Amino acid sequence: MSSTQDHPAKAKAFVANNERAHWHDKALWFVREKRDRMANSLPEWETLREVASEIKSHTIGKLADYLEQFEENATKLGVHVHWAKDDKEHNRIVLEILQSHDVKRVVKSKSMLTEECHLNPFLEKHDIEVIDTDLGERIVQLRDESPSHIVLPAIHIRKEEVSETFEEHLGTEHGNSDPKYLTEAARGHLREKFLGADAGITGVNFAIAETGGIVVCTNEGNADLGVSLPKLHIACMGIEKIIPRLNDLSVFLRLLARSATGQPITTYSSHFHGPLTGGEMHIVLLDNGRSDLMGSNEFRNSLKCIRCGACMNTCPVYRRSGGHSYSTTVPGPIGSILAPAMDSKANKSLPFACSLCGSCTDVCPVKIDLHHQLLTWRGELRKRGQLPIDKWLPMKVGSWVMRSPSLFAMVGSIGRFFLRNMPRWMIYHGLNSWGKQRELPEAPKKSFRQLYNEQQKNKPQAGDKNNE
Amino acid sequence: MQVALFVPCYVDQLYPQVAMATLRLLERLGLEVVYPQNQTCCGQPMSNTGCWDDALPLAQRFLETFAQYEYVVAPSGSCVAMVRNHYDELLGGQPGFNELKNKTFELCEFLVDVLKINQLSGSFPHQVGLHQSCHGLRDLRMGSCSEIVGPRFSKPKQLLELLDDIQFSELQRDDDCCGFGGTFAVSEEAVSCMMGQDRIADHLQAGTQILTAADMSCLMHLQGIIRRENHPIKVMHIAEILAEAVEPGSMKSVAVTEAGKS
Numbered sequence A: 001m002s003s004t005q006d007h008p009a010k011a012k013a014f015v016a017n018n019e020r021a022h023w024h025d026k027a028l029w030f031v032r033e034k035r036d037r038m039a040n041s042l043p044e045w046e047t048l049r050e051v052a053s054e055i056k057s058h059t060i061g062k063l064a065d066y067l068e069q070f071e072e073n074a075t076k077l078g079v080h081v082h083w084a085k086d087d088k089e090h091n092r093i094v095l096e097i098l099q100s101h102d103v104k105r106v107v108k109s110k111s112m113l114t115e116e117c118h119l120n121p122f123l124e125k126h127d128i129e130v131i132d133t134d135l136g137e138r139i140v141q142l143r144d145e146s147p148s149h150i151v152l153p154a155i156h157i158r159k160e161e162v163s164e165t166f167e168e169h170l171g172t173e174h175g176n177s178d179p180k181y182l183t184e185a186a187r188g189h190l191r192e193k194f195l196g197a198d199a200g201i202t203g204v205n206f207a208i209a210e211t212g213g214i215v216v217c218t219n220e221g222n223a224d225l226g227v228s229l230p231k232l233h234i235a236c237m238g239i240e241k242i243i244p245r246l247n248d249l250s251v252f253l254r255l256l257a258r259s260a261t262g263q264p265i266t267t268y269s270s271h272f273h274g275p276l277t278g279g280e281m282h283i284v285l286l287d288n289g290r291s292d293l294m295g296s297n298e299f300r301n302s303l304k305c306i307r308c309g310a311c312m313n314t315c316p317v318y319r320r321s322g323g324h325s326y327s328t329t330v331p332g333p334i335g336s337i338l339a340p341a342m343d344s345k346a347n348k349s350l351p352f353a354c355s356l357c358g359s360c361t362d363v364c365p366v367k368i369d370l371h372h373q374l375l376t377w378r379g380e381l382r383k384r385g386q387l388p389i390d391k392w393l394p395m396k397v398g399s400w401v402m403r404s405p406s407l408f409a410m411v412g413s414i415g416r417f418f419l420r421n422m423p424r425w426m427i428y429h430g431l432n433s434w435g436k437q438r439e440l441p442e443a444p445k446k447s448f449r450q451l452y453n454e455q456q457k458n459k460p461q462a463g464d465k466n467n468e
Numbered sequence B: 001m002q003v004a005l006f007v008p009c010y011v012d013q014l015y016p017q018v019a020m021a022t023l024r025l026l027e028r029l030g031l032e033v034v035y036p037q038n039q040t041c042c043g044q045p046m047s048n049t050g051c052w053d054d055a056l057p058l059a060q061r062f063l064e065t066f067a068q069y070e071y072v073v074a075p076s077g078s079c080v081a082m083v084r085n086h087y088d089e090l091l092g093g094q095p096g097f098n099e100l101k102n103k104t105f106e107l108c109e110f111l112v113d114v115l116k117i118n119q120l121s122g123s124f125p126h127q128v129g130l131h132q133s134c135h136g137l138r139d140l141r142m143g144s145c146s147e148i149v150g151p152r153f154s155k156p157k158q159l160l161e162l163l164d165d166i167q168f169s170e171l172q173r174d175d176d177c178c179g180f181g182g183t184f185a186v187s188e189e190a191v192s193c194m195m196g197q198d199r200i201a202d203h204l205q206a207g208t209q210i211l212t213a214a215d216m217s218c219l220m221h222l223q224g225i226i227r228r229e230n231h232p233i234k235v236m237h238i239a240e241i242l243a244e245a246v247e248p249g250s251m252k253s254v255a256v257t258e259a260g261k262s
Helices: A007-015 A018-040 A045-061 A063-076 A087-100 A112-116 A119-126 A134-143 A159-168 A178-195 A222-228 A246-261 A288-292 A300-303 A310-315 A316-321 A333-340 A359-363 A370-383 A389-402 A405-421 A450-457 A462-467 B010-012 B015-026 B044-048 B052-066 B079-087 B097-103 B105-115 B134-139 B156-159 B189-206 B216-229 B236-246 B254-261
Strands: A078-084 A105-108 A129-132 A199-202 A207-210 A214-218 A232-237 A266-274 A280-287 B004-005 B032-034 B071-074 B104-106 B127-130 B208-214 B234-235
Touching: A007 A018, A007 B032, A007 B189, A018 A246, A018 A310, A018 A316, A018 B189, A045 A063, A045 A246, A045 A300, A063 A078, A063 A207, A063 B015, A078 A087, A087 A112, A087 A119, A087 A232, A087 A280, A087 B010, A105 A178, A105 A222, A112 A119, A112 A232, A112 A389, A119 A134, A129 A134, A134 A159, A134 A178, A134 A207, A159 A178, A207 A246, A214 A222, A214 A232, A214 A246, A222 A266, A232 B015, A246 A359, A288 A300, A288 A333, A300 A333, A310 A316, A310 A333, A310 A359, A333 A359, A333 A370, A359 A370, A359 B134, A370 B044, A370 B052, A389 A405, A389 B044, A389 B052, A405 B010, A450 B010, A450 B015, B004 B015, B004 B079, B010 B015, B010 B216, B015 B236, B044 B052, B044 B079, B052 B097, B071 B079, B071 B097, B071 B105, B079 B104, B097 B104, B104 B105, B105 B156, B105 B236, B127 B156, B156 B208, B156 B236, B208 B216, B208 B236, B216 B234, B234 B236
Parallel strands: A078 A280, A105 A129, A105 A199, A199 A232, A232 A280, B004 B032, B004 B071, B071 B104, B127 B208, B208 B234
Antiparallel strands: A207 A214, A214 A266
16 A cells, blocks of 8 residues: 555556456456346336435435444344444454454455455464455455455456466366366365354445344355354444445345346345354444545545445446556545545546546446546645646646637647648657557648638628528 | 537647538528637646646636627537536636526537437438547437436437438447547556557447547547558548538528528
8 A cells, every 4th residue: 555656557567468458348348238237127227326326325414323323223233333443443453352252263255344454464464364255355365466346356367367376275277277166166165264264254235224234245155154154253344334224225235236247136145133142243333534535525425335346347447457557455436536535645646547438427326426526536636736747737838828819829830830840750759648559630731710710701791691 | 590619629720620510510500600719728628637727717718708609519528518517616606607508519419409400411321430429428418328227319320310321330339438538548548549449449340431429539539549550440520421411501490490580
């Protein structure tokens, strides 16, 4: 997190492997098309999006009340509820719970929140083994990488590479990259880990204020297994995961999997209402900048996010630059809004990693105005003095020129003259980014203004017009 | 009916034929078209870079220049989207601003929604690939986008379909972004060009002869790649196609007759 490289540089490196970048783009577009088919199978889709957005708006507006209600109801169910101000406090709480139970081995289902807090390396430093049990997450964990997508963490890795990784770590056959074979191998390997675990950590997709229960959505059933075998369950969630009523859940469950992977519903939507008999259940509620976003008129809507990843699948930039080019836990359009909220200086290139096409806004199941927020971030960076000079200076000069029609016409005609008459090597050089892979437009001799004024001069008088 | 022509700055300088085609087309429809000489740039490049302070005087100039006219029409969805969707932050509450917003139209919108053109006699015997520029599509809703569930429509296509002998390319991705994105084209050059190359590949597989759009900026980027890579695709703005295909005085609709009378 500390040294963030600019998005354009990392994106360029990803695009340089053209064949791979196209493979990545196609893989995500395939998911986007599945999502389209699923969305179109529900005539009420747009109504669902609207309702979901309104539920989230309402909830964010009364978040403190709903959080209290949730804590009260969860406590009644026998759950220990903890509050963490930031990632450090979150990790300390989790560690203390684990240490008080003398836990040495943890299985963890997918949780972007624990990625956000960098919980794995923290626990490993304290001699606790953490095994990610989601297949995609286990693949990136074995490769010592971070997820490149919030729903499809290993989308950037090809099956042949998975085969190599599994051969090295799990002893699978050399060169066998049959997905079924590899999945079976992972299943066997993870089964041992599940059986040997002292505690299970899960994320949370929805926390219901009315009941105090939480819901975890997975396709592999790994969350259920991870908290059914060990007696200790720790669920980690951001405070924005609250929804008011159990009834509201139906809206979100219909939207989530359709938007995320184009499935009608996730294979497992597991409800947890308290600990196992003889066990313990803890819920850690994390703020980590979320209440700051709540107080921001511009960016509050980003808290509506249900982490479906649809904005990544649809984003033409994400598809071609890969999740790691964003250098953040949550990449893509939503990540480019959330990351600058945490550290705008380090993440200043992200709001510009966007062509403002607006596809993310239209695909978002909770109607976050994503591309508008990215545009708003650009203005915010300017206000904070964090725009690099090569971005703001041309705009200042351009604005100054454009304040005068005659100056604009003069600068334009000089520019066109040079474009027409300069030798090619003086136009297409290293500093001309446009011209690396593109021709510049052919400069006409006359601007429209000139042509129009000439035409007006030669036009018959107004009185003659009716006779034309 | 009096129309003020709003010509995007880069069209004025680099694609005068697009503005000329727009002018010809509107005049053939019997409209009185004027080109206000005080116009320069709407300020979109500045606001898209976050430099709202630099965009403000240009928005102000735009309002002063165009407020007096009955309609303002531009051959660009992107620049109209700037006026309609983003000027609020700069000009909100100023006298005449709301009226200006409501009377500023992109060319195709103006033809379809205001003039209600439903008949054009003209022929364009080519296979046309229509690029749906994002700001027109998703900011102005000139067509249905693939993300939203609902009825399918496209105002630019609706107009082109009125022409005889025209054929359309069947694209694999109907509305993926071309990768222009203003300064994005330069600051994220690698991704921008890959996006453009992918759009062109889609048009090549579909057999596009003429690539068109309602925004010349997308076409400038795509044409730059087409010319560098020598692809057999010609680029024309939709105004050029319509103006070329239509014979003078051949467009009939109620609105045109009314406009002719006024």
